[in-house]
Amino acid sequence: MLFTLSTAVLNTLTPLWVGSTLAASLIGSGYFIGNLIGALVSGRMIKLWAFHKSYCFACLLFALSTIALLISTNYFWWGFSRMLAGIACAMVWVIVESALLKMGTVSNRGLFLAAYMVVYYLGTVSGQLLLKIVPTTSISVLPWTSLLFLCAILPIAFVHVVDDETDTTNTTNNKTELGNIKKLLQRQDLHISIIGCIISGIIIGSLYSLLPLYLDYLGYSNSEIATWIAWLVAAGILGQFPIGRLADHYGRSLILKILACLIIVAATLILIDVSFLRVALFLLGCTSFTLYPVTMAWGCERVSHKELVTMNQLLLISYTVGGILGLACIGVCMQYLSNNFLFIIIMAVDAFFLFLLSRKKD
Secondary structure (H helix, E strand, C coil), X not given: CHHHHHHHHHHXXXXXXXXXXXXXXXXXXXXXXXXXXXXXXXXXXXXXXXXXXXXXXXXXXHHHHHHHHHCCCCHHHHHHHHHHHHHHHHHHHHHHHHHHHHHCCCCCHHHHHXXXXXXXXXXXXXXXXXXXXXXXXXXXXXXXXXHHHHHCCHXXXXXXXXXXXXXXXXXXXXHHHHHHHHHHHCCHHHHHHHHHHHHHHHHHHHHHHXXXXXXXXXXXXXXXXXXXXXXXXXXXXXHXXXXXXXXXXXXXXXXXXXXXXXXXXXXXXXXXCHHHHHHHHHHHHXXXXXXXXXXXXXXXCCCCHHHHXXXXXXXXXXXXXXXXXXXXXXXHHHHHCCCCHHHHHHHHHHHHXXXXXXXXXX
């Protein structure tokens, strides 16, 4: 909760501190490049250090990369610092999600991931609401967010965690790990899940990084923008448990088709008239923030128990690639064409995903 609260604050304020849409997109891309690196190295780290030590290291790295933003206002330095933060964030995602997937079964993984996402997004909402009552300048925010990342270590640091992933013989190397990812990547039955995670990265990455700027262009203050982001994420929290249960019961393919349709409807409403913003963002939150866990659960039910960590890495890599591509393309379009391209591109990629789902047999 402490980790996600701090992450949410930084994700909202960083593009506002930068100001320029193009610069925000580049710095945001640096963050997602860090996610990609973190996803690649986290499996090896878990094998060497286990879940417990790996989590503590990731929190420490995030704290250091956050306080480093105070050293310089240079965009390239901020991009590098946010890349380190992205590495740490991806490590935490892989560590926590892999532990949950190993604890669950095919019949209850959707519910497990829904519970995890609820806690994750509760921290996100808390961070947005906090921005309404605290100063939002970088010099004020960065010290206490760094401290919260360190505090996130405390609940784990003094608890013994039983782990079967530690590799004391060091027989696994990076080439083997990349080879395992490549094997999963070549399996045709996993391609829809991989594409779904790429599209989730495009949608969620652009909403986190560019929606604050879109709202800023509409004339909202930082406090009002935080309220809108909290509204979006709160909707995502409300959707986790019911959609997770429905996916476990009726099948994830059907639920993904419904989610894709509703995302298109939400984006269309905003493009028609911004007076629909409240309803559209609620619908967008309920659907877009549940797309990733449902897609992840669908992919993980097709692999063996021993392949779960590797599969989780592959899906997170896919999500990260989507985030990089989405920020690059949407940021340029918003900068030079129209701010509406944020939702036009979300509609386009989601329609493509719906097309792929409709062609695949359940």
